Amino acid sequence: MKRKIGVYVCECGPNIAEKVDIDKVIEAISSDKDVAVIKKFKLLCSADGKKFLEEEIKKQDLTHLVIAACSPKDHEKTFMEVSEKAGLNPYLFQLANIREQCAWITEDKDEATKKAIRLIRAAIGRVRYHSSLEKKEIDSNPDVLVIGGGIAGIEASLQLARPNRKVYLVEKAPELGGLVTNFEKNFLSMKPLSEIINGKIEEINTNENIKVFTNSEVDEAVGFFGNFEIKVKRTDAEDEPVQFDVGAVVIAIGSTLFDSKKLPEYGYGTLNNVITSLEFEKMNKSGKISLKNGKPPKSVAIIHCVGRKEKGYCSEICCMYSIKFAKYLTDKIPSVKVSNLYSDLCIPGKTNQKLYEQAKGKNVNFIRFSDAEITKSKDQLSVKYKDENGSKTNLIVDMVILAPAVEPAVDASKIAEITGIYQGDEGFFEEEHEKINPISTSTEGIYIVGCAQGPKNISETLVQSEAAAGKILSSLVPGRKIEPEVKTSEISEALCIGCKTCLSICSYGAITFDESKKISVVNEVICRGCGNCVAACPSGAASIKHFKFKQLYQEIREAIK
């Protein structure tokens, strides 16, 4: 079939017209191979412009469309819609950006005109090799799997279940609630936490949209956005795993604490009355803060940043709960002396500072320290440390509370393996992009919330859970089909030699290996179309729709003409 390429140059008001000699462009290109028609128009993105284009495509019965106008970032979509409306496959169109990267970058009209001509020729050369691409639509399952029944998982589940979304909540412990159930009060508000938590757990148990699995763990999660197949098995019994499908997964497996025994100088596990923050929370919640001998402590040292150097990051929450601890102590034992030994105070946020100011002073002091060592001195503990000026100091206390670093949950790597989500250097799950997609992951439809992603306080955790729920509710709507990327990679069965190079470099696990045929296969639903595999494939078996070798090569040719 004979190609009939229509070329339309947008004046973009004065924006292009004043900088580029459009008539010269038209004159130069009108006689080019396959160019059936070339015209200019005041403003193609305007209502009139779109109408004009639509009529032209039909009237001239074009097989391909080239528009010379602004950046694809601005109006590629607009013109694709027009072309589709006019019955021309939107991928048979190419936009030449003669504004941002041509008209606007030089004062020399002649140069701009020359460049415009080259850009348009490149687009014409390219569009010749375009082929129609069809939007894919696949059914999606709106249900959601939430891994982890701590505060993060609970919140996500509720946010999803309230608007009638079916949720499967999997917790490996016998009860829901996670770490926070050990806390008596919340930082800042100093309000009792238990009623909040219990309230939420109560709601979970009464909401029939939520199916709770306790004493259970996820055994398998295969598939892609909208279509994951899940297997859950009990940890306390040999039952057959339960199977169900979901459309999205929320990872909320929380975190654990750095093992203070790894730092013998703190004497944890060997000395009496040296306890971790978590042990202290429990002790406090039980109602009685006391030493081994049953007596209440007269003096307490809280040592911050335990294991920070080893882990290489600040755990963000310790300073705050240490202040909370000081408050617990002073409320319950008015005469107690509390010394906070910190290496750096981290009290961010609009309000947290207040509590610090309140706590400081009466019986509670904050000391910047380094190189602490704890030893026994009679029935007390001696904390030797260097103060800010490096002079050695010895502090005698009854009790030492260690604030160990927050670590990734024990089974993080196992979950990582099952879900294929990448763990960063610190072992926490890596978000897709800290700014663009902070709770998404490399696998569309799998989200990470709470301390699974990194150390966080409760409010930050709740925010993430709600964000994840919001993302799922808006992207995974019951009955609505999902539209995966169209410009995906494809691998020629004839040319693939099965070296698995593409598998190793694909960030999305979009390529699988067909063991029987010994060739790589692209899962077009998962592929995001970056083209990395295409450049990596030596045998030219991989190619990417709309960015094929021949298509790009036409642009290269124009550049070297």
Place this chain on the structure above:
Amino acid sequence: MEKNEEFTPRILAFLCNWCSYAGADLAGTSRLKYPASILPIRVMCSSRVDPIFVLRAYLGGIDGVLVAGCHPGDCHYQEGNYYTRRRFAMLKKVFEETGLESDRLLLSWVSASEGQKYAKVATEFTGKIKELGENSTKNKIFL
């Protein structure tokens, strides 16, 4: 330096869609000026740039090739640009070892907000290429 006074180099710029192409757009919307001879080719990710493309362009007589992508760690596809960097390093090494002018190849990270940087890179690279003069492969016969 006075050689090729009026020689306008043919320069090819592979720009990744998410960072560098947007950066180049920004240079325009901020009305920054840089040599018009540079011809952009949009790819979704810099990792799409097969060294073979660069080779073809070079032997075809291109005067310079710029490959630009998101800054390491900012790749829209997570890791693409790390692979780009390795392939580019290899290609450069092949050029150096075979005595080809590896200075005609440039890898640069330009984010969507770095219109300034793009204009700067484009200008400086063009200047460098002007110093190098025309790519002599242009009129070779026995390729």
Place this chain on the structure above:
Amino acid sequence: MSKLKGAIVAAKPSVEKTIIGMLEKSMKKGVFDAVIIPMRAPSGDSFAYVLVKDKSLLKDATPLPPTMFVQGAKAVSSVTRLGKGKIKIAAVMRPCEVRATVELAKLGQANLENMTIISMDCPGVLPSSDFLKYPEKNIKLFNEAAKKLDDKMMRPLCQICDKSSMVSGDLHIGTLGAKKDTFFLISNSTKGDDAANKLGINLKDNIDSWQTKVKTFSDEKKKKRKKAHKELKAKVGGIDNLVETFSHCINCHNCMRVCPVCICRLCYFDSDKVKHSAEDYLERAESKGSIRFLPDTTLFQMGRMMHMSISCVSCGACEDACSMSIPVGQIFSMIADETQALFDYVSGKNLDEPIPLVAYKEEELLEVEDSDD
């Protein structure tokens, strides 16, 4: 196919120079926009085909180089395989290269519409391995030998080539039977007539002396060829000899890659179809005590005979490229003569004649049928 017409052309100072002069003139006059012609490679020890657009390059051209590194048909095919293009091209080649080109055209691998093919009486070529040893010396030796029609140092296949003056292109330079300092310009097609006319050459001279000389010359060669093939058959014929001969093959497949009429993008014998499991190989090894690995080198060569002996032009490119000096070219020429005779087909002789295996006659080859009576 038009009857041959010719003209006697003064060859001053030499045939080669005259040919180049004609080409320059025809480019000036726009008869051709470009010329495909051999030129010496920058390294000096090789010749290659160059698609010349700037006629000033022609002065360095060598219409009749001492060796054939790339078979000319491959050059023409590489330029026209995907279409005839806008520009009119003249290609200067040896007769066997022209014949291969014609075969490729039949196989859709070359488009000759805008191509005018010029051939010349061929004295043969030196084996490239010999040439590479002392390029300068060999160029001299070749030119002398060419004058004396002495073929002793040429490729074995050139020594038994009976088609070294076969005209299957558009124009041909005939030096056999020509008076001193002249040659015959012979046209074989309207394209040829047209080019000659545009050059102001009148194709009305008598070319009998060329034709008789060619006849006697190729008759001699035919005898020589028959004899050589007979001897060769005795040496490599029969499965043992054949296997022995090909046992040196190291599967580099150079022969296939340089063969002008081996056109497959992926050779069947490089494809998955010839790859087997370890157990398969072991089974064969156990049944025979041991097998050469890779096996099937003979199968590869026989297979190629099936695939292309019908179109083989006996140019000897394969033999030149064989890193193990297997007389593969001679063997193929022997087979090709037989298979082509079967359909009384001469590869590359005539563009309009279909390749036998894509045509058939109702009544033929009955002798190969198993008759029921």
Place this chain on the structure above:
Amino acid sequence: MTKSLKINKSTEQGVLELLKYLLENKKVKAVFTLKKIEKKGAVAYSLIADVKDLQDAVPFYPLMPVNAGNLLSRFTLKGSPDELVAAVVKPCELRGFVELIKREQGSLENLLIISSTCGGVYPTKFGVDGTVEKNLSKYWDAVKKGEIPDGSRPTCRSCEEFAPYVADITVDMLGKNDLDKQCMMFLNTKKAEEIAKGFKGDFSDKQMDSKKLDKAREKRGIEKKKLFDEIDKKMNGIDGLIEIFGKCISCHGCSKVCPICYCVLCEFESSDSEYGPSNFETELRKRPGLRVPPGTLYFHLGRLTHISISCVACGACDDVCPSDIPVAMVFKKVSESVQKMFDYIPGKNVDEKIPLITFKKDEFKEFEG
């Protein structure tokens, strides 16, 4: 702990003894090794299942008709053997095989790899005309002394990787002055120790003497520098490259015999690499002419970008080049520096990733402009 096995026979005889023992006692199903195919000295790799066919076997004949890496890949590509098969190969062949394994083109499963400290090989064509046969004694004298045999492949003369990496058994040859009286093998793996049990010979814990290898490496290092300097002079930019590759006839034999080139269809033979009429017209607009078929330099540089990371510098490409282009030395020179850049030795370790399919977040800053 490596065990060593000493046999009081010539090195080649000793190895043949072991192979014979393995075959006779059904400890291996077959032996893959070089075998004489005629008296003049031509050899070919063979798969030997019957003991009596071992008599023509010449495991350490100084020829490499084909890089056995290719052959072992073909042997195991469609499925490894069910039982053990012994393969005697040269170190660079083994490294080629390992690179292919990393690309899923073969497997070490059920292979017993026997290799040696290698003295190098002669260009293959010298096997056909009897040159090698004539030079055998000279060759072995040189190997004994750890010296470089005259006339051996340039890549061999300049080879510093003559000691095998992943072999089950390493045969002590280079620099072993009594190799014609005594055979010394080092059993590097459990597999090897297991299978050698019961074989008559003295087992001990002797280690390979690395000093003689260092000496040999030194000699080859000097030769390498010389050869690199030579090729470097030729490789000076586009004109130098055109001198070198301008006579390439595009037979692509070099890629066909390359143990690393493993594609079904080479990218440079695909339709993407073809020129259409308009390409030629464009080309001729800027050039006075263009050699046809075009793209030879493109092919060789392109192949460098594809395989320089894994080139084992075996020299097979040199042997098959009908135009006598020093392909191997160009590739060895370029590849070594590419590999150095990634601190990678091809074929050293099966589990080490090919540098181009992995990355470090913090590297190669110097390449960012």
